[in-house]
Amino acid sequence: MYQGEVVLCGSSAYTKKFYLNEDFLNLPEQVQDELKILCVLYTEDVGGILQLVFDEEGNLNLRTECQESDYAYDEIGSVLKIKQLRQEKHELLEALEMFYKVFFLGGKYEEDGECC
Secondary structure, eight states: OOOSOEEEEEEETTTTEEEEOGGGTTSOHHHHHHHHHHHHHHHHHHOSEEEEEEOTTSOEEEEEEOOTTOTTOOHHHHHHHHHHHHHHTHHHHHHHHHHHHHHTSOOOBOTTSOBO
């Protein structure tokens, strides 16, 4: 069904906007809210742009970038914040990967929590 990368959501410190891919509007509202908080707090803290992107295998990657002229962007803080988010939001990110693999890539959920 899906090939290549698929953006789940993102936030920009430049436009002060949050984006959620309309293909994921069926996620529970609580999950959507948590994604919005995660992205917006990141960009408010570090600056730049944060995107949560599924790769071809269904792995969820946190991708950051900034404008060349953005001298306030904290590159070191970005790396540290991504590491912190991966630790604190491990369960959420793992559940989103499983959701994507099952509902978008056609994988199968196993009783032991494994997928595909």
